[in-house]
Each structure stands twice: as C-alpha cells, then as structure tokens.
Amino acid sequence: MKILGGKRKLRSNSALAIAAGCAVAFMFIATIISTVLYKQRMEEAVNLLAEAKYNQYDSYAVMITSNDDSTFWQQVYKSAKDYGKENGVYVDMISQSVDASFSKQELLEMAIEAGCDAIFIEGDDSEETAAKLSKAKRNGIAVFTIGSDADLESRISYIGANSYSVASMYGTALVDNVKTKAKVMVIGANTVNENMESTFINNLQTSLIGENKDNVNLQFEARAIAETGPFAIEEYVQNLFKENDLAPIVICLDEETTAAFYQAMIDYNKVGSILLFGSDKSQTILTGIKQHVIVSSVYVDAEALGKAAAAAVAEYRDTGYVSDYISVDAKLIDSRNVEEELQEVDSE
C-alpha cells in the first residue's frame, strides 16, 4: 500500500492489521467518550428542569411597612427572613413580589386574603389599619407590630425600640451639641404622625429634665408630613427651605425625611447654620454624619429587630404565648463612631 504520495510503504500486513485494529479501537473509544459526554450534558440539562426539592416552612408571615424599599426595612426583612428560615418561618414582603405598587392598606388586605399565619406591620393610628388588623385577628392571623406600635387590641406583641429610650438618646445628643436657647423643629412622615411626635417630644423633654442646663431652653415644634404619594417628603422639605421655614435645630424622625433634609441643607448652603439630628441608618445618613452635616442619628438595630420579630412568631407558634413587648436596642451614631458603622455597611 502506498500512502502519502508513495513515499511510505507499509510492508508488513500484520502492521496494517494492527493499524486497522487501532482505528477500530479509536472509533469505539470516540463513541464511548462522546456517549459519556452526551449523557453528562443531558443530565445537566435535565437537572435544570427537574423539580427542585424545597425545604418546608411551618409558618408564613407577611411583613408590611410604611416604606418597604428603605434600607432600614430591607435590613429588617432580610434579618427576619434569615432567622425565620432556620426556624420554620417564611417571612415574605409581598410588596417585593408583585410588580404593581399597592398601598399599605391594600397590602394588608392581600395578606389577609392570602391566609397567612402572621403579619408584621409597622403600626400607625389610621382607622383603616385598625379595622383590617381586627379582621386579621378574626381570621386567626397573629398580628405583630414592629418599629411602631398601634391597635393594642388586635396585635399580639410589639417589637421595637422603647420610645422613651429613643427620645432620651436625642435628648443626650441635644444636650451635647446645643448650648443656647433654640427652637427645635421635629419632622416626621409616613407612620410618624402628630400624636406620635407629641409623644416623642414629651419623652424628650422628660429626658432632658435631669440634664437641663440653665442656658439651654428648647422650644419644640412638631411637623408631620401628612401628604403621601411619591416625592411628597422631598417636596415638603424643599418647600421649608424655599420659604425659609426653618429652625436652628431640626430632628427628623424617619430615614427618608432625614435624607431629604440633609441633601437640602447642602443644596441651600445651610450646613453649619442648622443642627440636624436624624433617624435610621443608611449610606447617605452615615456619609452625612461623616461630613458633619448631620450631627447624629438614632437608629434601631435593624438586624436585631428582624430577628426578634421572626423569633416572636416562632415562639408564639410553638408555645401559644409571647411577650406583649419585645425590646430592641436603639443606637446613636455620631462623628465618634461613624467610621465603624461605615465599615460595617461597606462590608455588607
């Protein structure tokens, strides 16, 4: 046999036969390899479509707050969800599941219709909420208020920071920073209404009693942003600045208001002329504290809050009882510990 232009001759017939055998072996090996690879690929593909096995939960809890998208509530939700996963509680923030945006009342109604086992709701004092929570209770749904309390009749427990201790933290902050007589504007939105602000101011004043210095005289004014809807808070704050309806000391009682006021102070060049005390913890607020635009912020430990909420449901499910009030720590951030907090936020 001549191959390769006649330059090579295979002289031996047995060499040819061996080569033929090798070709056959090669074909078999190629077939086997391709079969194995093919099976692997098919299995991978089929596994994709295979019905996944899921863990089972015992209780289904829905979380509804005034601002589900805020950093704070997202942290609470994540913490509650993680803790709940290990304890058979599935914590769901249904506003995140549906594409359309529903109001708090609508979400509450959805939760009741869906027949959940528990509801975490940021309390407010609207009648509608109270009516719905009452309906929930009638349907056998365990209602827990978080962050802010409401409707003592229908709810089983309140999980949050002690409002007095929160107020006294602000008091301490005020005392540390304010040396003269001044007007203090207290602004809140969403769940923070005038009643709550009044309560807050009372608590604050009470906490200041012991700390009072002679030359510090504070006058408090409560402003509750009643408008709801998109950008309502930002527009309200902008109006304050445009109309120069400001006070030398401002306390914002929620994250959105704090952030809006902080940004407005920079935009309107009021840094240094207004002492801003904020609420909650977010990247923006921490940056504001670092920049000395915001003096300090009091926040409730979101992680602790979420965990405590999930734990409360689990306990109630397992034992049938849970404390009426579960306290969660509040913390103060100012220029002394802002770096630490920033590092924590970055690492998340």
Added chain:
Amino acid sequence: MNKEKSISLRKKMILAFCLPTILLFIVNMMLYFGTAKVLNSLDEIYSSNNSLNQLSDGLESLQLATEGYLNTKTSDALEHYYIKEQDYSDLLMAIDDNKDDNEYRVMERNIKRMSLNYLELTNQAVESKRGGNVEKYKAIYEEATRTYSYIESSINSLNNKQFINNSKSYGAMMGALQTIERLNIITLVTIGIANLVFVVLIASTIADPLVKLAATANTVSQGNFDVQLPVVRSNDEVGVVTMAFNKMVISIKDYIAKLTESMEATRKLRENELIMENHVKDAELKYLQSQINPHFLFNTLNAGAQLAMMEGADRTSNYIQRVADFFRYNIKKNKDVVTLKEEIELVDIYIYIINVRFAGEIQFTKEIDEPFYQRKSLA
C-alpha cells in the same frame, strides 16, 4: 512466516463495512434520541407560563361573568357565571397548596388562597344579588374586585418572574442542544475519518497480498522463475492462493529443471549414438575393406590377363595388367613412402585405363624435370 489467526476474506470485508456502519448508526441514534428528549423538555419549559396565562384568562373571564350577572341578572348570565366559576376552580386544582420555602411556590400558594377567597366572594355577591340585598352585594363585589386585582397582579408578577427563569432554562437547554449537536458532529466526523482509515487499512490487508501476487505472477509469466516469492502471512483465501501459486512456481521451476536435465541427457545419448554409428561405419568400412583380399585380386587379374593373352587379346591382356598394377599400387600406397616417379606412373596407368573407356579421347601431356622424379612423399 508469521501467520495470523485465519479470518476469512468474507469476514474481513463484512467487518470492514458493518462495524463502522453500526457505530455510525449508534451515534446517529444517540443524536436523534438526545435531540428528541431535549426538544420535549423545551416544550415543557414554558408550561408554567402557559398555565399562568390560562389562569389569568380564566380569572378575567370569571370577573367579567360576575360583573355581567350583577349588571343584568339574567339566567344566561348566571349560567355563564357558573361555567366560568367552574372553569376557574378546575384551573385552581392544578396549583398545590404548598409550604415550600421558595419565592415562586409561595406566590402560587398565595394566588390559590386569594383565588379561593375570591370565589367565595363572587359566590356571595351573586347570592346577595339573587337575594336582592343591594348594599351587601355591592360591598362584596367591591371587595371581590380588589381581590381580583391582587390576584391578577400576583399572577402577572409570577408569570414575569417565571418567564425570566424559564428563559434562562431555555437558554441553557438550547446550549445543551448545541453542545450535543457539536458533540455529535465531532463524533461523526471523527468516526468517519477513523472509518475511512480503517476501511483503507482493511482493503490494504486484502489488496496488498493480491497486488504482490499479481506482480510476481507477471514476472513469472515473462519467464523469470527466480523471482522472490511473496510471503504468505495469513490463512485466508488470498493466503491459500498465494501458497498455491508459490508451490506452482516451485513445481514449474523443478519441472523445467528436470526437463532440461532430461533433454541434456537425451542429447548426450544421441551424440553418443552418432559417435557409435560413426565407429560402426568405420568398422564396417574397415571390415569391408578387409574383405577385399589383394592377392586374390592380383591373381584373378593376372589369370584374366593370361587368358586374354592365350586368346590372343593382347590389348585386353595389357589392359587387365595395367588395372592390376593400378590396384596393387593403391593398396601399397596406404603404407609406404613413394617417389614422384611412381605417382606419375600411376597417373599414366589411370590415363591408359580412362582412355580405354573413352576410346583414347583423353589427351594427357606432362613435362617434368628429371630431378623431380626421385622426390619422395607419403602415399
């Protein structure tokens, strides 16, 4: 000679053609079934979306039917409502009430629960309408409508999320399909090339000995029996033919050698025969010669001469005497050295005899110097 185990030519050829065909067939079947399986799976990928679409349509139909009845309160509308309600209930059966720790499963559960509530509300609304309780049915209908919007949103959101998920799965499956196709093409090409090599090799193992055999046969046909005979390496048909050919060539060679030998022997024999014949003829001649007694001849001729003389035939007597002399001299000449004179004398005698035959017509003259008469020579 290294002989392999005997695989017959037929088996070799069958092997050469069947084996690769079978392998190619297997690979093709693999591709076919694999692709069919993947295509089937592809069909299933969007099944969840299909069911949700059906659910959404069913829900919308039910809402419209409810509204329709509440608007008109006709029996047709009522029947339509019951049909749509049943349809929707049937669709709901496909959704499990589960406790799976998964976002989509939870959404399904919620849709089911809300839908069950919704069905109850629509039933109550219809019953209230039938009962004539206007305020009640309106309130219930409003609640039902709100529930409807919640369910619809949930279905849409789940549909979208699952669509994204399913599209990823679809992409992955398409990727798998492409990989399988590529794998198959590579395998087919590889096996095709290997098959080609295999067939060529097998053909060579069959053809190579045949070619060598043909070349050798050609050389032998041109008369060269000393050609190197092809080596027999297998016991198949070609091997058998080669072996037979080799034996044939050797046999022919031997046969020719023997033939040559025998021809040589025959030639020698013939030569000897001829020599023998010659010898025999010589002997015969000598025998015959020896049979002629010279004395008898002379005496006979002398007697004849005397008789002639007595009868007065002088010439005849002379003639016979001259013949006797002639023969006497011929016998003699075989033995002795003779002189020229004697030779001339013989010539004279011969001329005399001839002239008797030809009546003196032969004229013979000679001129010889005297000294030459005594010259001697062999007879």
